[in-house]
Amino acid sequence: MWKVTNEINKPILSRYADIINSMFMLFIELSKSGTKDADLEIENFLESKFTEDANLDSRLLNINKSGSDRIKPLIKDIIKLDTNILEAQFDIYINQNNEVIKNNYNILPEVHPNCLVKIFKDYFYDKFFGVSWIWTDLVGKVYTRGMFKTNFKDENKIYVCPYCDSDTISNERNAWIEHFLPKSKFPFLSCNYSNLIPTCTSCNVSGSGKGEDIKNPIVNQYTTQIGDHLKFEFDKGEITIIKNSNDSIENFIELLKLRKRYSEKGVNNSILTVLKVNYNTLLGAKDIGEFDEDVFFDFIHDTGRINGYYFVQKNLFEYINEI
Numbered sequence: 001m002w003k004v005t006n007e008i009n010k011p012i013l014s015r016y017a018d019i020i021n022s023m024f025m026l027f028i029e030l031s032k033s034g035t036k037d038a039d040l041e042i043e044n045f046l047e048s049k050f051t052e053d054a055n056l057d058s059r060l061l062n063i064n065k066s067g068s069d070r071i072k073p074l075i076k077d078i079i080k081l082d083t084n085i086l087e088a089q090f091d092i093y094i095n096q097n098n099e100v101i102k103n104n105y106n107i108l109p110e111v112h113p114n115c116l117v118k119i120f121k122d123y124f125y126d127k128f129f130g131v132s133w134i135w136t137d138l139v140g141k142v143y144t145r146g147m148f149k150t151n152f153k154d155e156n157k158i159y160v161c162p163y164c165d166s167d168t169i170s171n172e173r174n175a176w177i178e179h180f181l182p183k184s185k186f187p188f189l190s191c192n193y194s195n196l197i198p199t200c201t202s203c204n205v206s207g208s209g210k211g212e213d214i215k216n217p218i219v220n221q222y223t224t225q226i227g228d229h230l231k232f233e234f235d236k237g238e239i240t241i242i243k244n245s246n247d248s249i250e251n252f253i254e255l256l257k258l259r260k261r262y263s264e265k266g267v268n269n270s271i272l273t274v275l276k277v278n279y280n281t282l283l284g285a286k287d288i289g290e291f292d293e294d295v296f297f298d299f300i301h302d303t304g305r306i307n308g309y310y311f312v313q314k315n316l317f318e319y320i321n322e323i
């Protein structure tokens with residue numbers, strides 16, 4: 001719900017995109033050969049092509065998902081595709097990534113050959129990400145998923161989930177790298193820094209948090225401080241998020257199931273307790289002066305970036321006497 005940035009991770013993942021671009025372009029180039037089926041049978045054929053490319057390394061061809069799930073047969077399947085198909089897919093890859101870098105998430109899923117989906121999801125995102133030499137070669141230092149999350153938290157000075165403002169992401173095991181546009185439908189965006197965000201466990205699970213049914217128009221935490229647009233209501237001890245007249249915001253609320261999450265008994269009660277404790281804390285400190293609403297709002301703002309519930313507390317303040 002807080003508007004955030006992802007600038008520290010940006011140059012690192014942009015550099016990583018060079019590997020993906022180069023591999024994709026090499027696949028297209030190799031697909032053009034009339035003798036490609038025979039070429040691909042030549043021993044170390046792919047190794048020599050990878051060695052010739054400044055952004056590639058033949059060691060990439062030894063990174064396998066498992067004993068039976070190997071990268072070389074997968075690459076051969078891709079190269080055996082028709083060049084026209086690969087070129088059309090490359091255009092989609094470039095266009096989708098350009099849009100997301102511009103923070104436009106209003107894009108539609110496209111159809112992709114399975115072998116391309118697999119190399120993006122299982123290799124570029126899953127496997128390659130965890131190989132330390134790739135990062136030391138690319139950016140001169142070790143880089144991990146954990147560092148992606150740490151960089152993000154350091155940059156934004158935020159330790160609460162940017163989607164729900166409810167759970168924290170301070171603990172390593174409660175922070176996941178979430179794909180805003182899901183990699184099942186948008187595999188070409190699986191490594192784009194503008195599509196990746198650390199979130200809490202609940203938000204990363206489709207049953208409780210973000211599913212795959214994204215409706216356009218949509219905004220997210222990289223474009224908008226969504227919490228500022230939410231209106232919470234309090235009636236008979238229950239908190240509800242009022243339907244938003246802005247479709248982009250309402251689609252975000254529905255995508256993250258925020259209405260349901262905030263109405264859960266445990267969440268509802270903990271919000272009311274936090275608000276009451278914060279209010280009483282500042283009320284108890286008023287011997288240094290009168291209770292000051294501005295000081296109160298500064299207090300919940302600053303503690304909210306660490307503990308959560310800033311936006312809902314801000315909204316519910318008008319009901320403080322009932323709470």
Ligand SMILES: [Zn+2]
Pocket residue numbers: 161162163164165166167199200201202203
């Ligand atoms: Zn969350």
